[in-house]
Amino acid sequence: VSAEGEVAPAGVADVQLSFPSEARHLRLARLTASGLAGDLGFTIDEIEELRLAVDEACAVLVEEASAGSHIHLVYRIDPDGLVIEGRCATDDGAGARLHPVAEAILSTTVDEYRVLVDEGQKCFRLLKRPTERG
Amino acid sequence: VSGDSDHGLEIDLLDQGPTPVVVLTGELDPYTAPRFADAIDPLQREESVSQIVVDLAGVRFIDSSGLRVLIAAEHALAERGGRLVLRAPSPATRRLLEITDLLDRLNVE
Numbered sequence: 001v002s003a004e005g006e007v008a009p010a011g012v013a014d015v016q017l018s019f020p021s022e023a024r025h026l027r028l029a030r031l032t033a034s035g036l037a038g039d040l041g042f043t044i045d046e047i048e049e050l051r052l053a054v055d056e057a058c059a060v061l062v063e064e065a066s067a068g069s070h071i072h073l074v075y076r077i078d079p080d081g082l083v084i085e086g087r088c089a090t091d092d093g094a095g096a097r098l099h100p101v102a103e104a105i106l107s108t109t110v111d112e113y114r115v116l117v118d119e120g121q122k123c124f125r126l127l128k129r130p131t132e133r134g
Numbered sequence: 135v136s137g138d139s140d141h142g143l144e145i146d147l148l149d150q151g152p153t154p155v156v157v158l159t160g161e162l163d164p165y166t167a168p169r170f171a172d173a174i175d176p177l178q179r180e181e182s183v184s185q186i187v188v189d190l191a192g193v194r195f196i197d198s199s200g201l202r203v204l205i206a207a208e209h210a211l212a213e214r215g216g217r218l219v220l221r222a223p224s225p226a227t228r229r230l231l232e233i234t235d236l237l238d239r240l241n242v243e
Binding site: 022024026027030045048052055056059062063099101104105108109 | 164165195199201202233234
């Protein structure tokens with residue numbers, strides 16, 4: 001985190017990850033999140049929270065994914081934090097449904113989260129800001 | 135001791151009898167939670183079992199899918215007067231129980 005409070009300078013390349021929409025691959029999403037957050041100077045607690053949030057969000061995609069589809073994730077380092085966006089084809093056109101426990105986890109572990117269905121794809125966006133440190 | 139290991143989670147059953155202990159080691163997520171559910175389901179149905187202890191000391195990760203298995207087991211046991219005890223959760227697991235309001239609802243040692 002820079003002296004100006006920015007997580008990283010603009011222009012840092014996104015990290016993209018794609019894997020079959022199966023629960024066994026969720027650990028890849030967690031591992032990537034924790035690696036990037038560690039590089040950005042997030043605390044151990046913040047890394048743990050981010051790992052949990054991306055797991056919960058990806059689990060929603062896996063649950064309602066079309067057969068044979070892939071989950072596509074983009075990890076983007078924004079000036080104010082780490083943004084993770086995910087999407088996956090779904091046959092379920094209904095709005096995103098979150099289990100109350102998953103909702104409680106997401107609302108506590110990240111600063112912003114959104115889960116929605118857009119043009120046949122279930123999508124999410126997470127933002128995690130590092131805690132200001134003196 | 136019966137061991138069962140697979141990608142991410144090892145499940146060991148100790149002290150079979152009225153108060154079995156289930157020891158989990160690894161990660162409890164949507165991939166491994168169904169195996170944990172399969173392991174604990176016959177115990178929670180067994181009339182002679184009055185208490186199940188789930189030892190969480192070796193759990194490196196747990197999410198809502200794992201919590202849902204624990205909640206279901208707790209309900210099943212409570213319905214017939216039994217109890218579920220969660221033993222030795224890590225600080226991260228304890229925090230997860232806290233943010234989901236389960237720390238006070240479940241028996242945590």
